[in-house]
Amino acid sequence: MIQMYQVSKRYPNGALALQNISLVIEKGEFVFLVGPSGAGKSTFMKMIIRRELPTSGRIVVGGRNIVRLRPWEIPRLRRSVGTIFQDFLLLPNKTTYENVAFALEVTETSTREIQRRVPAALELVGLKHKLSARPHELSGGEQQRVSIARSIVNNPLILLADEPTGNLDPGTSWGIMELLSEINKRGTTVLMTTHNRDIVNRMKKRVVALEAGKIIRDDQRGVYL
Ligand SMILES: Nc1ncnc2c1ncn2[C@@H]1O[C@H](COP(=O)(O)OP(=O)(O)O)[C@@H](O)[C@H]1O
Numbered sequence: 001m002i003q004m005y006q007v008s009k010r011y012p013n014g015a016l017a018l019q020n021i022s023l024v025i026e027k028g029e030f031v032f033l034v035g036p037s038g039a040g041k042s043t044f045m046k047m048i049i050r051r052e053l054p055t056s057g058r059i060v061v062g063g064r065n066i067v068r069l070r071p072w073e074i075p076r077l078r079r080s081v082g083t084i085f086q087d088f089l090l091l092p093n094k095t096t097y098e099n100v101a102f103a104l105e106v107t108e109t110s111t112r113e114i115q116r117r118v119p120a121a122l123e124l125v126g127l128k129h130k131l132s133a134r135p136h137e138l139s140g141g142e143q144q145r146v147s148i149a150r151s152i153v154n155n156p157l158i159l160l161a162d163e164p165t166g167n168l169d170p171g172t173s174w175g176i177m178e179l180l181s182e183i184n185k186r187g188t189t190v191l192m193t194t195h196n197r198d199i200v201n202r203m204k205k206r207v208v209a210l211e212a213g214k215i216i217r218d219d220q221r222g223v224y225l
């Protein structure tokens with residue numbers, strides 16, 4: 001589903017964020033990307049959705065070398081890869097329903113289809129009773145659930161979660177992990193960065209550890225260390 005071949009990334013200021021990364025993530029896997037701050041985790045994620053281009057190397061997502069995509073092909077890539085972040089990035093003046101619907105409106109989905117898919121996504125994340133709440137009326141965990149609903153409403157092949165529990169307390173974080181696990185069981189490939197060793201140790205999924213831009217460990221059913 002995601003293949004990287006000898007990928008390096010140097011930012012214009014000279015920072016070498018990733019060095020010679022080669023990695024294959026199969027369809028349906030759940031992978032944790034761990035490592036200290038500055039290790040290159042976010043850069044890794046950004047390259048998968050073409051927010052950043054590698055300096056060298058090849059990145060294949062869903063069978064296509066995305067390094068060579070034309071500008072007009074990028075939106076389609078981004079529709080096939082859902083994203084969630086530590087700060088939920090919801091539109092503050094829109095309701096729960098509208099925040100999720102917005103992800104479909106920008107792709108010119110029909111109203112009928114939007115009316116079918118948005119409630120289904122909100123039901124999956126357990127927020128069907130908060131359709132008309134605005135973000136400030138929701139807890140952090142609920143806001144993250146809205147952003148998860150938004151990220152999966154158009155059935156992406158891949159879900160990238162960059163420290164999705166970074167702003168949440170442990171109990172709430174665990175609820176978010178169960179949800180990501182459920183989404184993964186339904187067939188979506190999940191790649192998640194985290195600093196939370198308890199979560200990594202309890203989930204027993206594949207763990208890829210980065211340090212200073214290099215992969216230092218790649219364990220099936222791994223632990224944080
Ligand atoms: N836009 C940028 N411009 C310059 N340097 C950057 C940029 N983004 C990240 N970096 C640098 O690249 C390295 C990896 O950063 P990042 O991918 O954000 O790591 P992580 O997510 O693991 O904390 C760091 O040294 C960081 O300072």
Ligand SMILES: [Mg+2]
Pocket residue numbers: 041042043
């Ligand atoms: Mg980061």
